[in-house]
Amino acid sequence: xxxxxxxxxxxxxxxxxxxxxxxxxYVMLTLLSFYxxxxxxxxxxxxxxxxxxxxxxxxxxxxxxxxxxxxxxxxFNVKSLLSLNYPNFEVIIINDGSTDKTLEKLINEFELxxxxxxxxxxxxTKPVRGHYKSTNPLYSHxxxxxxENGGSKADASNAGINSSRFSLFLCTDVDCIxxxxxxxxxxxxxxxxxxxVIASGAGIRIANSCEVDEGFLAKVHxxxxxxxxxxxxxxxxxxxxxxxAWTQLNGLLLVSGGLGMFDKKTVIEAGGYWHKSLxxxxxxxxxxxxxxxxxxxxxxxxxxxxxxxxxEVPGNAKDLIKQRSRWGRGLIQTLAMHKGxxxxxxxxxxxxxxxxxxxxxxxxVPIVELLGLIVLLLGIFFLNVDFVFLLNITLFVYLFYLTxxxxxxxxxxxxxxxxxxxxxxxxxxxxxxxxxxxxHPINTYSYLKGYFNFIVNNKQKWGxxxxxxxxxxxxxxxx
Amino acid sequence: MEFVKDMLVQxxxxxxxVAFMIFVAVVLxxxxxxxxxxxxxxxxxxxxxxxxxxxxxxxxxxxxEQILDEIKRELPFKKxxxxxxxxxxxxxxxxxxxxxxxxxxxxxxxxxxxxxxSESCIKDSRWHHKSLGIYHFQVFNYTKGIExxxxxxxxxxxxxxxxxxxxxxxxxxxxxxxxxxxxxKIGLVDELKIVDLIQxxxxxxxxxxxxxxxxxxxxxxxxxxxxxGFYNHNQNAGEIIKLLNSPSRTIRYEAILAIKxxxxxxxEDSLIDLYDREDKLNKLAxxxxxxxxxxxxxxxxxxxxxxxxxxxxxxxxxxxVSCLNILDSDYFIANFAEDxxxxxxxxxxxxxxx
Numbered sequence: 001x002x003x004x005x006x007x008x009x010x011x012x013x014x015x016x017x018x019x020x021x022x023x024x025x026y027v028m029l030t031l032l033s034f035y036x037x038x039x040x041x042x043x044x045x046x047x048x049x050x051x052x053x054x055x056x057x058x059x060x061x062x063x064x065x066x067x068x069x070x071x072x073x074x075x076f077n078v079k080s081l082l083s084l085n086y087p088n089f090e091v092i093i094i095n096d097g098s099t100d101k102t103l104e105k106l107i108n109e110f111e112l113x114x115x116x117x118x119x120x121x122x123x124x125t126k127p128v129r130g131h132y133k134s135t136n137p138l139y140s141h142x143x144x145x146x147x148e149n150g151g152s153k154a155d156a157s158n159a160g161i162n163s164s165r166f167s168l169f170l171c172t173d174v175d176c177i178x179x180x181x182x183x184x185x186x187x188x189x190x191x192x193x194x195x196x197v198i199a200s201g202a203g204i205r206i207a208n209s210c211e212v213d214e215g216f217l218a219k220v221h222x223x224x225x226x227x228x229x230x231x232x233x234x235x236x237x238x239x240x241x242x243x244x245a246w247t248q249l250n251g252l253l254l255v256s257g258g259l260g261m262f263d264k265k266t267v268i269e270a271g272g273y274w275h276k277s278l279x280x281x282x283x284x285x286x287x288x289x290x291x292x293x294x295x296x297x298x299x300x301x302x303x304x305x306x307x308x309x310x311x312e313v314p315g316n317a318k319d320l321i322k323q324r325s326r327w328g329r330g331l332i333q334t335l336a337m338h339k340g341x342x343x344x345x346x347x348x349x350x351x352x353x354x355x356x357x358x359x360x361x362x363x364x365v366p367i368v369e370l371l372g373l374i375v376l377l378l379g380i381f382f383l384n385v386d387f388v389f390l391l392n393i394t395l396f397v398y399l400f401y402l403t404x405x406x407x408x409x410x411x412x413x414x415x416x417x418x419x420x421x422x423x424x425x426x427x428x429x430x431x432x433x434x435x436x437x438x439x440h441p442i443n444t445y446s447y448l449k450g451y452f453n454f455i456v457n458n459k460q461k462w463g464x465x466x467x468x469x470x471x472x473x474x475x476x477x478x479x
Numbered sequence: 480m481e482f483v484k485d486m487l488v489q490x491x492x493x494x495x496x497v498a499f500m501i502f503v504a505v506v507l508x509x510x511x512x513x514x515x516x517x518x519x520x521x522x523x524x525x526x527x528x529x530x531x532x533x534x535x536x537x538x539x540x541x542x543x544e545q546i547l548d549e550i551k552r553e554l555p556f557k558k559x560x561x562x563x564x565x566x567x568x569x570x571x572x573x574x575x576x577x578x579x580x581x582x583x584x585x586x587x588x589x590x591x592x593x594x595x596x597s598e599s600c601i602k603d604s605r606w607h608h609k610s611l612g613i614y615h616f617q618v619f620n621y622t623k624g625i626e627x628x629x630x631x632x633x634x635x636x637x638x639x640x641x642x643x644x645x646x647x648x649x650x651x652x653x654x655x656x657x658x659x660x661x662x663x664k665i666g667l668v669d670e671l672k673i674v675d676l677i678q679x680x681x682x683x684x685x686x687x688x689x690x691x692x693x694x695x696x697x698x699x700x701x702x703x704x705x706x707x708g709f710y711n712h713n714q715n716a717g718e719i720i721k722l723l724n725s726p727s728r729t730i731r732y733e734a735i736l737a738i739k740x741x742x743x744x745x746x747e748d749s750l751i752d753l754y755d756r757e758d759k760l761n762k763l764a765x766x767x768x769x770x771x772x773x774x775x776x777x778x779x780x781x782x783x784x785x786x787x788x789x790x791x792x793x794x795x796x797x798x799x800v801s802c803l804n805i806l807d808s809d810y811f812i813a814n815f816a817e818d819x820x821x822x823x824x825x826x827x828x829x830x831x832x833x
Binding site: 016057116120394399417 | 506793824
């Protein structure tokens, strides 16, 4: 019993230190985020986008969008991508061996014909069957790449990168709805910055209840279903708050796969997306960082606090658990793969600040929470627990979490007023109060499941992703 | 332990609870006020747009004055937000209309005394407000305000200085010849702004443009080269060719672009000599230029490149084939008929450019 008591006391001490550091770091991130957003807003008129889009000196951009069994919406989605406002861009759709009529629909609608294409495999992918261009000058910006299914978005994206002709590429999902000025906004950091920018990203929002008209976003609504609502809140917090703070520190380790612009040369040098990764977007950025450090070249990764992309998210617990367990697995996989960078002076702030943060406060948190629960149960059954103190500390953590969430909502509301009315804002606030109780445990469970699967080396692969209108159904096969 | 418990109960819980409630109240209140005013603001925006359209198309001076009076009478004109709406509407029209209407919009800006609002922005202590006011002056060609801008030409804030510099250029009646001696750093973005300005305002080519391309300020050299290209000024071809030896990669790049734009055919040998020493971007630019000015020397050079087959990457090889195809489309039939790779590139280029 003495051992147990010592163990529990020791754990309590660890938790006090861990939570204290967590809170201090979050307060610092809040301040940094505020500063970064203010700086962005103040400088928004420095170079006006209308000046840029009229300039003949802008770099060309290839929009790379993989599609797998997307026959339901492919036509509208491609039209939406083709209507982006930028003087010099191409849209590359990669048909990743779809088993439905995705390619057939594209060929018929856009009057495509197979062309001779000088394809160089800068990044290794599954075989490419052919390239298609439209005979209609209206769609001259469109290139369709048809390839064998590679079992991952990474493989398809790599084929798109290999086929692209411009020095910058924007990676997105074909079903993502982008704002018309997305390219110019993401390209702006590459043009403005004095240093070398290797990637830029922006906010992603949830499209589940939005009104979409033929691939174009007609009206933004707060999701009506519970799980998308929780995720909406999570996205605001993550994009408005966390990533802005990290961009201020030039410490972004994640530019979302749904929306990110990259310097093609750096991506190719880094080896492109890793097709076996389950968190390929984070893994790629980590590898790009590593490459730049190895080359001893200064670089920047920029993030814009504006929502430029709307995407569907899992609508129920089952799909959410699958998605999050994959994210969890991707996280541990990336950290394990790049463990050599941790506390390695060669990798500067990535080795001493960013990766340790991800290790301690992203990877470790679900494990600490599980241990906390076990220790709590042990304490209740075998030791004298101070319930008043337990209640107080829980209340404090809960209130701190809510405050952080409210600050993110406050930034978002102040800047963009994305929601239709007061009622939707009220719902968002109410959801934020129940999120730590209902959503957070599911998230924690999913991440732990992902870690477990990684450790026991369970094979996990992508299955089909069926979309019907704006409902999403993930059918991922786990063996 | 007791200390931690006391801290929690007496400070940490109350502070976080109050912070949370304050943020909830602020978010809700902010949205409530926004929604309350939304309809009114939308209506004012609509009315402002109507009035300005009427002002633009009214025929008689009396009718014009009458509409100005109506604006002041029917809109809560003294309110700052109304003036901001009018300004935004005017800017929107200014950026989207062409011809004589632009002059008319400048007149409306002054007649509604919106220049006062711009002035107050410039006098504000925050740099981004100053920048906004300066931008208003530039958009509405408010030359009377130039003296308010001048002090910011050498301001320590780089962004403000840049905005002031571009607006000053836009408004000044002085010749822009003085830029030849400008020694402050000009960023790439500023270069874009300046070129946009020069092209949109249709400045005449500075008489001392030859000095620009000899400036010790790299930005001025690049802008000078862009201007020479824009104005088709090929009297300084010799100096442009000399710039191919500049230690600055970006100056060499700009010189290559100018050679292409001005079709300076006697630069061909210099470009060919330069090719091997350049990076990918400049190599591609040289190939573009050769496709414009190239002769037999270029064809022989490209032929040699294809036979050597030492390319940085496929982009370079594609560009070489494309260039050769432009200069002599029959050349492949005679020389590379058996080379499947080159034949594929040729068809690739034809497909992408058709």
